[in-house]
Amino acid sequence: MLDDPAVALTILVLALFVGVEIISKVPTLLHTPLMSGSNAISGITIVGALLAAGGEERNLAAWLGFVAIILATINVVGGFAVTHRMLAMFKGKEQR
Amino acid sequence: MIDWSSFAYLAAAVLFILGIKGLGSAKTAGTGNVLAATGMLLAIVATLYLTRVVQLELILGGIVIGALIGSLLAKKIEMTAMPEMVALLNGFGGAASALVGISEYLSRQGETTGGMVSIAIVLSLLIGSLTFTGSLIAFGKLQGLLSSQPVTYPAQQVVNALILSAGLGLGVLLATSPFSELYLVLLLSVALLLGILAVLPIGGGDMPVVISLLNSYSGLAACATGFVLGNAGLVISGSLVGASGLILTKQMCEGMNRSLLNVLFSAFGKHVESKGADTANKTARSFTPEDAAIIFSNAETCVMVPGYGLAVAQAQHAAQELATVLEERGVKVSYAIHPVAGRMPGHMNVLLAEANVPYEQLVEMDDINPEFPETDVALVIGANDVVNPSARTDEDSPIYGMPLLDVDFARNVFVIKRSMNPGFAGVQNPLFFNENTMMIFGDAKNVLLELVTSIKES
Numbered sequence: 001m002l003d004d005p006a007v008a009l010t011i012l013v014l015a016l017f018v019g020v021e022i023i024s025k026v027p028t029l030l031h032t033p034l035m036s037g038s039n040a041i042s043g044i045t046i047v048g049a050l051l052a053a054g055g056e057e058r059n060l061a062a063w064l065g066f067v068a069i070i071l072a073t074i075n076v077v078g079g080f081a082v083t084h085r086m087l088a089m090f091k092g093k094e095q096r
Numbered sequence: 097m098i099d100w101s102s103f104a105y106l107a108a109a110v111l112f113i114l115g116i117k118g119l120g121s122a123k124t125a126g127t128g129n130v131l132a133a134t135g136m137l138l139a140i141v142a143t144l145y146l147t148r149v150v151q152l153e154l155i156l157g158g159i160v161i162g163a164l165i166g167s168l169l170a171k172k173i174e175m176t177a178m179p180e181m182v183a184l185l186n187g188f189g190g191a192a193s194a195l196v197g198i199s200e201y202l203s204r205q206g207e208t209t210g211g212m213v214s215i216a217i218v219l220s221l222l223i224g225s226l227t228f229t230g231s232l233i234a235f236g237k238l239q240g241l242l243s244s245q246p247v248t249y250p251a252q253q254v255v256n257a258l259i260l261s262a263g264l265g266l267g268v269l270l271a272t273s274p275f276s277e278l279y280l281v282l283l284l285s286v287a288l289l290l291g292i293l294a295v296l297p298i299g300g301g302d303m304p305v306v307i308s309l310l311n312s313y314s315g316l317a318a319c320a321t322g323f324v325l326g327n328a329g330l331v332i333s334g335s336l337v338g339a340s341g342l343i344l345t346k347q348m349c350e351g352m353n354r355s356l357l358n359v360l361f362s363a364f365g366k367h368v369e370s371k372g373a374d375t376a377n378k379t380a381r382s383f384t385p386e387d388a389a390i391i392f393s394n395a396e397t398c399v400m401v402p403g404y405g406l407a408v409a410q411a412q413h414a415a416q417e418l419a420t421v422l423e424e425r426g427v428k429v430s431y432a433i434h435p436v437a438g439r440m441p442g443h444m445n446v447l448l449a450e451a452n453v454p455y456e457q458l459v460e461m462d463d464i465n466p467e468f469p470e471t472d473v474a475l476v477i478g479a480n481d482v483v484n485p486s487a488r489t490d491e492d493s494p495i496y497g498m499p500l501l502d503v504d505f506a507r508n509v510f511v512i513k514r515s516m517n518p519g520f521a522g523v524q525n526p527l528f529f530n531e532n533t534m535m536i537f538g539d540a541k542n543v544l545l546e547l548v549t550s551i552k553e554s
Contacts, residue, residue: 002326005212012319015332018113019339025120028435028460031344031442034119035182035311037129041112042189042311042337044136045318047105047143048196048325052203053158054149061199066154068195071188073162074169079185080133081170082178087129089449090122092456 033086040079046072104142105329111135112333116340122455139329175450176407179307179440183235186310190227193317194287197221198280200324205275214271216323221280222267222287224317229291231310237300238439244300246363253361256293262286297363304440305348305359312341344441351435353487353497378529380516383536385543389550391508391534395472397428399464401501402448404438405478405513406540412451414544415477419453421548430457432464432474432501434482465502474506476527478513478540484525495523509533512543 002008026034049072052065112135118128143149173181197220204213236242266283273279298306315337322330349356392398400419406412419429431453437444445458459467468474476483483503486493503509504527511528513535527533536543 002323002328002331008212008323008326008328008331011328011331012335015109015335016339019336020343022113022117022120023336023340023343026116027121028347028433028442029122029445029455029458030119030125031347032178032182032440032446033125033129033442034116034340035308035344035441036178036185037119037132038116038337038340039182039185039189039311039314040136041115041132041333042186042314042318043192044108044112044139044330044333045189045193045196045321046136047139047327047330048200048321049158049192050140050143050149050155051147051325052196052199053154054144054147054151055203056150058151058154059202061202062151062154064195064199064202066158068192068199069155069158070162070165071195072192073159074166075185075189075192076136077163077166078169078181079166080129080136081167082173082181083129084126084133085170086175086178086446086449087122087126089446089452090125090455091449091452092122092454 030090033083036079036086037083040076040083043072043076043079046076099146101142101146102328104138104146105327108135108139108142109329109332111138112336116336175446176410177239178443178446179303180235180238182440183231183238183303183307183310186307186314187228187231187235189314190224190231190310190317192224193220193314193321194224194228194284196321197224197324198284201270201275201280213324213326216320218267218271218283220317220320220324221270221283222263223313223320225284225287226291226294227310227313227317229288230295230306230313231291233292233295234303234306234310237295238303244303246299247296248363252297256290259286259290259293263290294360298360299363302359304436304438304443305345305352305356307440308341308344308348309356310341312338312345315339315341348436348441351499353495353499380528380535381533383510383534385536385546386550388510388534388536389547389554391510392422392427392473392547392551393425393554395422395427395508397467397471398422398473398475399430399432399467399471399503399506401432401434401474401476401479401483401503402437402444403434403477403479403482404444405480407438407444407447407478409478409540411477411541411544412447412453414541414548416448416451416453418544418548418551419457421551425551430459430464430467432461432503433458434461434479434501435499437479437482461499461501468502468505471506472508474503474509476503476509476511477544480513480525481523483527484523485527486523486525493523503527504530504533507532510536512536512538512540514539
């Protein structure tokens with residue numbers, strides 16, 4: 001799908017601009033949850049790990065994929081869960 | 097044939113974007129996080145059902161192990177240790193990307209090299225590995241397993257530059273040569289070493305910048321993996337995280353009025369020297385909590401200025417107790433939050449939120465500074481450099497130009513501090529010797545609780 005470097009770079013550059021736009025709007029109040037949450041998003045690399053571990057052969061490449069799955073899952077689950085825990089603490093005055 | 101998984105990855109990327117957008121306000125942030133997590137689940141399920149994945153045993157095993165460790169970490173971690181947690185997660189993300197890169201390299205033996213995929217494999221290896229070791233060093237420094245002092249040796253930057261060049265050279269070799277285990281192992285070793293050497297010379301106080309930067313790297317590593325797999329979803333998500341880390345890095349540097357290069361290479365905090373303002377002939381005035389209580393009771397407005405010392409003393413709950421007592425007496429209380437308060441971006445807000453401080457009372461530097469001249473009492477708790485007026489006036493000071501909380505303009509300033517020791521930057525603070533400043537020496541938590549008792553009695 002991304003065989004054409006020009007297409008791939010186009011997607012990359014546009015995504016960077018979107019990223020800068022939406023992240024600049026996150027208030028400093030929420031920067032720590034932003035970090036742990038975006039951290040969890042970078043765990044999307046788990047897709048690559050699944051492909052590596054799920055092939056037909058069980059060779060070294062597959063076992064590396066297995067370790068990558070463990071690490072990426074810690075990243076994803078830990079990141080989203082701790083973000084959830086933090087955000088639950090941000091309460092307004094009326095809600096207390 | 098239509099590749100349906102690509103649509104699923106696109107949907108996941110859109111959910112990530114909406115999720116981050118939700119973080120634009122405290123009211124929508126919770127929903128945003130759920131949206132992003134849903135996107136991740138969608139991407140995983142789509143990969144399992146719509147792609148070349150045929151064996152599920154390893155996958156399910158890995159997911160169960162990872163999910164157990166991840167949820168345990170998320171549940172047990174103290175909010176003060178959030179920087180350590182994020183450092184660790186960055187490292188795991190980087191390592192995962194590097195492993196995927198290695199795995200792909202091994203699987204592609206015999207294929208033609210030199211194209212975009214080869215370059216992407218090298219980048220995911222290089223960035224992923226150095227993110228991994230760099231994050232582990234940052235974790236060690238934050239956790240106190242390693243000395244938080246900058247580690248320096250002669251010709252350090254020359255050595256690091258040479259190693260970086262070696263890494264890039266090996267990268268070019270690996271990308272252009274036929275399959276070679278030797279080049280692979282060499283590149284990995286150099287990348288792992290590079291991560292260690294890059295973070296060692298950076299002082300513990302600059303870790304917020306380092307963590308933000310590593311956060312960005314973990315995103316870029318995922319992005320490179322996206323190029324390896326030809327997966328637009330990964331490219332989009334990875335670059336979102338890359339952008340996020342870069343923006344936070346920039347804001348942290350601005351909060352300290354230093355360039356990124358200065359943070360990375362100057363070994364700040366290494367040389368503790370008490371030059372700067374002339375405070376030799378002045379003495380600071382020491383007050384007891386009982387004396388201070390009288391001034392607090394007569395105040396109409398109070399601004400609390402928490403620094404990392406508050407978190408170290410676990411005094412955030414005591415601070416909130418004091419705020420409640422003051423509010424019951426009709427005092428308007430707010431908290432002034434400096435951009436670099438705490439040990440990672442936004443850390444102080446989380447610590448105070450945990451102590452049940454409503455987020456409306458947490459005010460950013462630029463919004464609170466105009467209020468100080470109208471403030472009856474400013475209470476500085478465990479902060480030092482961010483309230484040091486020499487940053488405004490003394491051009492020779494190492495922290496000159498750093499954005500300040502202008503507490504010295506308040507009518508009365510109380511500073512709770514253990515001793516007269518200088519802060520992280522090693523600079524004496526003339527604020528302590530001002531006529532309107534009163535020092536209360538002691539452990540922050542005890543002092544705050546004594547203040548609460550005294551105010552209740554008065």
